Amino acid sequence: STGVARAADGSVTVGGVGVRTLASQHGTPAYVLDEADLRARARGYRRAFETAFAEIGAGIDVYYAGKAFLSVAVARWVHEEGLRVDTATGGELAVALRAGIPGAHLGLHGNNKSDAEIARALDAGVGRIIVDSLVEVDRVADAVAARGGAPAPVMVRVTTGVHAGGHEYISTAHEDQKFGLSIASPDGDSPAMQGLLKVLARPELRLLGIHSHIGSQILDPSGFEVAARAVLTLRARLAERTGVQVEEVDLGGGYGIAYLPGEVALDPDRIAKDIAGSVEASNAELGTALPRFSIEPGRAIVGPAGLTLYTVGTVKPVRLDDGRTRTYVSVDGGMSDNLRPALYGARYHAEVVGRRASMQTVLARVVGKHCESGDIVVHEVQLPADIRAGDLLAVAATGAYGRSMASNYNHVPRPPVVGVAKGTSRVLVRRETEDDLLALDLG
Numbered sequence: 001s002t003g004v005a006r007a008a009d010g011s012v013t014v015g016g017v018g019v020r021t022l023a024s025q026h027g028t029p030a031y032v033l034d035e036a037d038l039r040a041r042a043r044g045y046r047r048a049f050e051t052a053f054a055e056i057g058a059g060i061d062v063y064y065a066g067k068a069f070l071s072v073a074v075a076r077w078v079h080e081e082g083l084r085v086d087t088a089t090g091g092e093l094a095v096a097l098r099a100g101i102p103g104a105h106l107g108l109h110g111n112n113k114s115d116a117e118i119a120r121a122l123d124a125g126v127g128r129i130i131v132d133s134l135v136e137v138d139r140v141a142d143a144v145a146a147r148g149g150a151p152a153p154v155m156v157r158v159t160t161g162v163h164a165g166g167h168e169y170i171s172t173a174h175e176d177q178k179f180g181l182s183i184a185s186p187d188g189d190s191p192a193m194q195g196l197l198k199v200l201a202r203p204e205l206r207l208l209g210i211h212s213h214i215g216s217q218i219l220d221p222s223g224f225e226v227a228a229r230a231v232l233t234l235r236a237r238l239a240e241r242t243g244v245q246v247e248e249v250d251l252g253g254g255y256g257i258a259y260l261p262g263e264v265a266l267d268p269d270r271i272a273k274d275i276a277g278s279v280e281a282s283n284a285e286l287g288t289a290l291p292r293f294s295i296e297p298g299r300a301i302v303g304p305a306g307l308t309l310y311t312v313g314t315v316k317p318v319r320l321d322d323g324r325t326r327t328y329v330s331v332d333g334g335m336s337d338n339l340r341p342a343l344y345g346a347r348y349h350a351e352v353v354g355r356r357a358s359m360q361t362v363l364a365r366v367v368g369k370h371c372e373s374g375d376i377v378v379h380e381v382q383l384p385a386d387i388r389a390g391d392l393l394a395v396a397a398t399g400a401y402g403r404s405m406a407s408n409y410n411h412v413p414r415p416p417v418v419g420v421a422k423g424t425s426r427v428l429v430r431r432e433t434e435d436d437l438l439a440l441d442l443g
Ligand code: LLP
Pocket: 065, 067, 068, 086, 109, 170, 213, 215, 216, 217, 252, 253, 254, 255, 296, 297, 298, 299, 300, 340, 400, 401, 405
């Protein structure tokens, strides 16, 4: 995964920088992001999909989903690797614009965009606004009408009924949830078809395409193929009806990664081939010209490139009902810097780094410093029996949805994001201070 190397004396480096050095220079907790690893993943996804889709004669763009983690540096890195950037709010859009990404390479998502967010996207000349409801079609069209100028390029987000992903809260294409317009039509036109027709009816909008995102942390790739077929079918129906063959189809993000030792991530080369093969077959059956495609991976680009460094504060053995002992290891962060275990029951792996530790292990649970018992960082892990206060602990694969979902629970300042590359480290996002937090409190 990351450029993590462990020497015989137990010392560990990331991106060529020792973890002890990182901890003493930047403090803990800290998120560490391996630039070379992140860039390689961005490149890997782009190459895999470009190659597989070129073989079927279709073009494809890869958008990095900034919700997984976005900072100015990361936006620049993915831009330099030839990716575009997908944003979900005005805030994410602001970061991408500050990084100097051309508006044409940006997309704006969101199921409830504010007028200010829509205006900002239009000002920036974003390459696409993905509309999520019939109400929003009019809202975007009215905004364009009010300001004048060229029609805004719009994609309609549809839901295909495919269940996929790691957890109910992150699976998005089944019927009973808030995103998109359903392609199901028990009577009359489906909401998705209504959305497409509505966009075509507004001269202020240019119907660029159809968008489908089926979920996140997907490890069974068949859902992508089923969803792609459904979207291409909808595209063919629209063409029969109106003569308009939309230019682009976005298949969303959701490519699963490995969080634990022994887990296997989706392989971009394989999945790109599978998806390209299946869209080619569906398209041949439908007799339509191939559209251009796009995808929006977030987690798969940044997740494995990041780890979190913590310092152990207390170690407490607790006797379990079944007679076993669980060693509770408290670290200096917790659910404020990684909400995923508490929110989704997500599993992580931790290791003691920076010293040679005992080969003997104990059953441990790594917990944070927050005032609730669900404040768990790593549910279950074997840690060295001699684990003690002051030890450095690294938790792997925290690059995605860690810092981006961090909070100030218990008035804890959020940790910095430290980039490592070629043996040096640099603060990409600085640590919050108590003064930052107090400055918001007007008394
Ligand atoms: N495109 C759209 C429209 C999305 O909604 C998402 C994720 C992505 C792309 C990127 O998905 P990815 O490739 O990163 O799986 N906080 C949750 C994940 C929420 C994902 C929301 N949408 C977690 O920590 O697992």
